[in-house]
Each structure stands twice: as C-alpha cells, then as structure tokens.
Amino acid sequence: MMSSIRNLMMSFRRLLRILDWVMRRLKIRERVVSQR
Known part of the structure; x- marks a missing residue:
C-alpha cells in the first residue's frame, strides 16, 4: 500500500x-506576441 502511494506521489x-x-x-x- 505504501509503495503504491509513493509511486502515485512521484507521478x-x-x-x-x-x-x-x-x-x-x-x-x-x-x-x-505582446512584443509584436
């Protein structure tokens, strides 16, 4: 469970x-665009 949460946070x-x-x-x- 913790590993999945960690992976989700990384993504x-x-x-x-x-x-x-x-x-x-x-x-x-x-x-x-504004400069033009």
Whole structure:
C-alpha cells in the first residue's frame, strides 16, 4: 500500500513539473506576441 502511494506521489510530482513547464512556455509565447 505504501509503495503504491509513493509511486502515485512521484507521478503526481512529475505531472506538476510538466504542467509548470508548459505554463512557462505559454507565458513566454504570450510575451513574444505582446512584443509584436
């Protein structure tokens, strides 16, 4: 049981990291568009 929870947490952190990366990319894109 504990191992499964731990794996779930790890996957959740990985998902959060990817989401954060995507948000950064979107923000950078918005900046580029606004500069134009």
